[in-house]
Amino acid sequence: MKVVVTRKLPNEIIDLFSNVQVVVWDKEDEPMPRERLLLEIEDADGLLTNLSDAIDKELLERATKLKVISTMAVGFDNIDVEEATKRGIAIGHTPGVLTEATADLTFSLLLASARRLVEGVELIREDKWASWSPFLLTGQQVYGATIGIIGMGRIGLSVARRAKGFSMNVLYHNRSRHSEAEREVSATYCSLDELLERSDFIVLLAPSTPDTYRMIGKEQFAKMKKTAVFINTSRGTNVDEAELYEALVNQEIYAAGLDVFENEPITSKHPLLKLKNVTAVPHIGSASIQTRMEMAKLAVENVLLGLAAQPLKTQVPSQG
Known part of the structure; x- marks a missing residue:
């Protein structure tokens, strides 16, 4: 054979x-x-x-x-x-086998985006760090914040477990209730709109289906807090990238961390890569x-x- x-x-x-x-x-x-x-x-x-x-x-x-x-x-x-x-x-x-590695990467993107780690690395590499400053590269606090997980499957639950280590309040939206998440990490089930409105960090982990195609677009970004950090480690097709760009440029949301894109691989000419408040990696969610x-x-x-x-x-x- x-x-x-x-x-x-x-x-x-x-x-x-x-x-x-x-x-x-x-x-x-x-x-x-x-x-x-x-x-x-x-x-x-x-x-x-x-x-x-x-x-x-x-x-x-x-x-x-x-x-x-x-x-x-x-x-x-x-x-x-x-x-x-x-x-x-x-x-x-x-x-199954990639659950924990993908959850690690998801939370890494969340932390890096919130605390502007890539900007900090570039500041030093470009010899632009003049001195310590009270508000130099200040970002969003993760500890005690509210995380909203869209798609509470294996990876979603593993991300929620990590969030609880940071004393985060966990909201989730899913096709059905997830009793294990509610029991283990005190996750609160809510509508998508409520999740978008209440969450400081929004993590998209939905599968790629006709129903989820560009499920996060202009209307959804408008419902998010101006301080919200958006993370996508699911599929690039689940997000309207043009509307994400507009939301970031117009400061409708604070930052984004992205592991996936609608058309892969992307190049340095991709519009989202022109923005300092985007942390982008090349689809390495399971790459341990x-x-x-x-x-x-x-x-x-x-x-x-x-x-x-x-x-x-x-x-x-x-x-x-």
């Missing part, structure tokens, strides 16, 4: 495949080119992919032997799940060494189970 792996992975991960022909793209910082992927997929039995690959109808029509798709990610909006289901292709993803290795191992395990026509360990529900 043949498995296509679209990104370079450590040898110890590739070695987990046994008695399988493995085709691995070996460029460290770029995905397998579309043309090469379309060619390799024609006789492939398995595919180990990630969110930068478009697994669409065109590709699936060529993949006449494909039995399993395994993405090294929680989200699978880059995969045409309905089309894959029609063709009897199992789809695996990697939820331990977590990425666990994700890769789980992705391989799902491929091997799919090749053996067995249920995947973490399988995406079929559609259609």
Whole structure:
């Protein structure tokens, strides 16, 4: 059998495949080119992919032997799940293992944005620190503030646990009540509008669905406090970036911390990067060494189970 792996992975991960022909793209910082992927997929039995690959109808029509798709990610909006289901292709993803790393990064962005850490680093690097000053780079206080979490899933609860360490008041909005969050961290369920109006820090952790597309836009930013810090570690498509830019420029909100963007990768020409009150990182929410290795191992395990026509360990529900 043949498995296509679209990104370079450590040898110890590739070695987990046994008695399988493995085709691995070996460029460290770029995905397998579309043309090469379309060619390799024609006789492939398995595919180990990630969110930068478009697994669409065109590709699936060529993949006449494909039995399993395994993405090294929680989200699978880059995969045409309905089309894959029609063709009897199992789809695996990697939820759970990246929860704590993503929560760490989310709270790191919150702290960095609130306390203007990047501005401070740049001030020193550019030799602009003249002396100590009473109000030099003063920011927003985190301890004792109110955090509003939009999307109280595994990551949301882990962020809330970190917030409680800072004695923060936790609000949340979700499709349904989350009894564990209410019990464990005294989280208060509220409407989206109430969350936006009351929160000092707003953390977006909603999944990418048609219902959440640009769910945070002009109307939502207008409801936030002028001192609010907005954090997005979910999906870039959940935010109207043009309206976020306007809200920041017009001082409708205080700052933003962003790990994700609507079209990735972005460049230095992106409008949001021109603003000092934006802390931006390149989609590294789960990027601890331990977590990425666990994700890769789980992705391989799902491929091997799919090749053996067995249920995947973490399988995406079929559609259609």
